[in-house]
Amino acid sequence: MVEFNIVQILIIVFALFAWSRGILRLRDKDISIGEFAFWSLIWAVVIFAAVFPYIIAWISSKVGIGRGVDLAIYVSIILLFYLVFRLYVKTDNQDREITKLVREIAIRDAKKKKKK
Amino acid sequence: MNVFIVIAAYNEGRAISKVIKSLQNSGYHNIVVVDDGSKDNTSQVALDSGAVVLKHVVNRGQGAALKTGMEYALRNGADIIVHFDADGQHRVEDLKAMISPVASGKYDITVGSRFLTKAKIPFMRKLTLKTAVLVVWLFYGVKMTDAHNGFRAMNRKAAQKINITSDRMEHASQIVEEMYKKNLRYKEVPVIILYTDYSLNHGHGGIKQALKVFMNMIRRKIFN
Numbered sequence: 332m333v334e335f336n337i338v339q340i341l342i343i344v345f346a347l348f349a350w351s352r353g354i355l356r357l358r359d360k361d362i363s364i365g366e367f368a369f370w371s372l373i374w375a376v377v378i379f380a381a382v383f384p385y386i387i388a389w390i391s392s393k394v395g396i397g398r399g400v401d402l403a404i405y406v407s408i409i410l411l412f413y414l415v416f417r418l419y420v421k422t423d424n425q426d427r428e429i430t431k432l433v434r435e436i437a438i439r440d441a442k443k444k445k446k447k
Numbered sequence: 448m449n450v451f452i453v454i455a456a457y458n459e460g461r462a463i464s465k466v467i468k469s470l471q472n473s474g475y476h477n478i479v480v481v482d483d484g485s486k487d488n489t490s491q492v493a494l495d496s497g498a499v500v501l502k503h504v505v506n507r508g509q510g511a512a513l514k515t516g517m518e519y520a521l522r523n524g525a526d527i528i529v530h531f532d533a534d535g536q537h538r539v540e541d542l543k544a545m546i547s548p549v550a551s552g553k554y555d556i557t558v559g560s561r562f563l564t565k566a567k568i569p570f571m572r573k574l575t576l577k578t579a580v581l582v583v584w585l586f587y588g589v590k591m592t593d594a595h596n597g598f599r600a601m602n603r604k605a606a607q608k609i610n611i612t613s614d615r616m617e618h619a620s621q622i623v624e625e626m627y628k629k630n631l632r633y634k635e636v637p638v639i640i641l642y643t644d645y646s647l648n649h650g651h652g653g654i655k656q657a658l659k660v661f662m663n664m665i666r667r668k669i670f671n
Contacts, residue, residue, distance in 0.1 A: 430507045430614050434515045437481065437501040441519060444494055 335382075342381040350374040373410070448550055451477040451525040453516030454498075455509045456533035460487040467496040469539045470531070479519055480533075481512040510618025514611045521606055528606045530599040537598045541638040545600040548634050555605040555631040558591070558623075559598030563637035572642075575657045583620055586664060589627045591635060595619045598638050605631050613667070617660040621667070 335343070350371060357367040380387045380403055388399035396402045452475050456463055463480065470478055480493040484506035494500045501515055513530055520528045527549055531537050541559065548554040561568060561576075568576075576595055583594040597619065601609070609625040611618045626633050 426614070427612070429505075430511045433503045433505060433507050434511065434518060437503050437515050438519050438522070440502065442490075442494055442500045442502070444497055 339381045339384075343378055346374045346377045346381070449477065449524055449526045450475060450529065450546065451479055451516075451520035451523070451527070452529045452531050453513060453520060454478065454480045454531050454533045455483055455512035455516065456480055456485065456489050456493065457483040457506065457509070457512075458485045458487045458489060459533040460485070460489045460492050462534040463489055464492050464496045466531070466533060466535055467493060467498050470542075471497060473539045473542065475542070477520075477523075477525070479516045481516045483507060483509065483512040508614035508618075509616055510611045510621070511614040513618065517606050521603065525606070526603055528601055528603075530597055532597055536640050536642070538639055538641060541598070541636070542600075545598060545636050545638065548636065549600050549602050552602075553632070554634045556599060556601040556609075556626060556633045557636045558593070558626075558633060559596040559638035559640075560591070560593035560635040561596060561638060561640045562592040563635060564639055566639050568640070569642060578657065579620070579660075582661060582664065583623050586620070586668065587624045587627050589623055591623065593635065594623055596638070596640075598640075601631075605629075613663065615659075615663065617663040617667075620660065620664055 353362070353367055353370045353374070356362045357364070362370075380399075384399055387402060391397070391399045391402035394402070396405065452470055454463070454466065467478055467480070476497075478498040480489075480498040480500050482490040482493065482500060482502045484503045490500050490502050499519070501519055503512060503515065517528055527546060529542065529546065531542075537559070545557050545559060548557050576593060580591055580594045584590055599622070605626075608629040608631065609622055611621055611625075613621045625631075
């Protein structure tokens with residue numbers, strides 16, 4: 332029987348919770364199946380790392396990083412950067428679309444003083 | 448020639464009516480004021496003065512506002528589009544000199560330059576403007592005497608080709624960039640900028656803003 336410490340349990344519970352939110356959002360069609368797969372993979376990796384920390388430790392020693400926790404932190408940071416970049420691109424696009432909308436409304440509602 | 452004067456205005460209720468009146472008195476009647484989500488009565492004042500008013504529901508920045516005005520002018524058959532300042536910085540007297548090189552067909556676009564005249568320019572403003580000139584030269588290889596002058600006149604072709612995607616203040620450098628990339632024939636025309644107390648106290652030209660413009664130029668260089 333494997334014994335988990337509190338941190339491991341918390342991580343697993345949180346990951347399961349986050350994953351369940353993902354399922355709900357997929358059901359409401361808020362996210363696509365691809366996005367759901369992406370997040371499922373991430374949470375699966377998190378759970379895997381929490382359940383088998385020694386495997387992560389083994390992998391990290393193979394890639395030349397001392398501790399398993401360090402590897403997890405490095406990977407998380409890279410992932411966060413990637414997500415921030417995606418968000419950035421998205422807000423940029425939204426910004427442009429808002430401008431386009433505002434412009435069309437302005438032109439459509441062009442006002443002129445009525446000549447008497 | 449169908450000349451459209453495009454004015455981007457944000458909270459200019461105090462100054463705009465005088466600007467519109469002086470344009471009308473000089474014979475320019477296609478005046479398009481783009482109210483960029485002002486919180487004051489800019490729209491009403493401009494409308495009462497006899498301009499066409501396009502209202503941005505929310506503030507999108509000067510670059511976006513100018514583009515809206517240009518789009519409208521193009522759809523309404525403009526031959527020449529002029530960018531003019533809302534708070535009385537530009538002189539109506541300079542309009543003819545700005546427009547005629549374009550009207551004659553020799554140039555696609557003219558840009559005003561305050562450094563081709565002997566007029567006095569406040570030192571701090573000169574410093575930031577000359578830095579902008581240097582940056583534009585480094586970035587796009589375009590040598591101008593004044594890279595951030597908002598006084599422009601362009602023909603239809605130039606207006607169609609120049610794509611302003613920068614909503615905020617950095618549109619000025621983007622227009623220079625577009626001029627260069629799209630091989631437009633451009634000319635700098637000496638103009639006098641009136642630094643009234645009102646316009647000096649009115650936001651633009653600070654170091655903070657200059658830095659912001661610069662950061663956005665770098666960003667555009669990297670991502671686009």
